[in-house]
Amino acid sequence: MNRHRAIVNQADLGWVEAPATGAFRFRRKQLGAAAGARMLGASLYEVPPGASAFPRHFHSANEEAIYILDGAGTLTLGDAQFAVGRGDFIALPAGAAHAHRLANTADAPLVYLCLSTMIEPEVSLLRGFGKSRRDGRVGAGRRQDAPHLRGSFPHRREGRLLRRRTRRLTC
Numbered sequence: 001m002n003r004h005r006a007i008v009n010q011a012d013l014g015w016v017e018a019p020a021t022g023a024f025r026f027r028r029k030q031l032g033a034a035a036g037a038r039m040l041g042a043s044l045y046e047v048p049p050g051a052s053a054f055p056r057h058f059h060s061a062n063e064e065a066i067y068i069l070d071g072a073g074t075l076t077l078g079d080a081q082f083a084v085g086r087g088d089f090i091a092l093p094a095g096a097a098h099a100h101r102l103a104n105t106a107d108a109p110l111v112y113l114c115l116s117t118m119i120e121p122e123v124s125l126l127r128g129f130g131k132s133r134r135d136g137r138v139g140a141g142r143r144q145d146a147p148h149l150r151g152s153f154p155h156r157r158e159g160r161l162l163r164r165r166t167r168r169l170t171c
Contacts, residue, residue, distance in 0.1 A: 008034045012046055018053070023103075026053040032115075041116040047073075047104045056101035057126050061119040064092040066102060076101045096125070098129035 013034055015027040023047055032042035039139035041084035047053050054077055077092075079099050084090065084102070092098050 002013050006035050008141055013048070023051055024054065025051040028053075032114075033052075036054050037118075039118050041114075041118050044069075045115050047102075047112075048111040049104050049107050049109070052101055052103040054101065055126050056099055057124050059094050059116075060123040060125070061094055062117045062122055063094055063117040064100075064114060066090040067113045067115075069111045069113060070110075071108050072106040073110045074105070099125075103142070111135050118158040126160060135145045141150075 004090060008031060010029050011032060013029040013031070017027040018025060027046050029044040030042075031044060032040055035042075045053055060140075062105060068084055068086055068088045068090075070086055072083065075082045075084045077090075077096060090102075092100050102110070102112070151153070
């Protein structure tokens with residue numbers, strides 16, 4: 001039986017690894033993009049022990065959700081920290097009050113499904129660093145920590161720039 005192009009199996013997709021630098025390391029499979037989703041992002045993430053996929057941040061337009069498939073970690077949400085593990089579902093609405101960072105604090109890989117709306121334009125802010133992600137740059141003193149977040153965007157038009165970043169910083 002043939003499969004419809006809107007049906008993908010994660011086993012058929014290869015992992016894409018972010019450059020390993022400092023505390024930010026991950027690999028992911030972009031399920032939503034592979035299935036042709038336009039307004040919903042969905043990615044499978046694997047984060048090694050002691051790492052996070054992204055620094056603490058929040059989104060101005062997009063809502064995210066994380067479902068932990070395997071492993072354990074610490075979620076920084078607002079100013080508090082919470083232990084999370086297999087079976088936990090995390091809702092992350094847009095806005096500064098929901099600034100978040102998920103860190104793998106266990107000895108095994110942290111595997112999770114990240115879902116997000118894909119509203120454009122999107123501006124993501126790195127919470128606590130005073131840096132806007134709107135222009136594709138993290139800012140002085142942080143670039144070496146998160147090279148997979150900064151981009152050399154070939155398109156100078158703001159609409160394209162924001163669209164490219166939305167796909168980088170959301171699921």
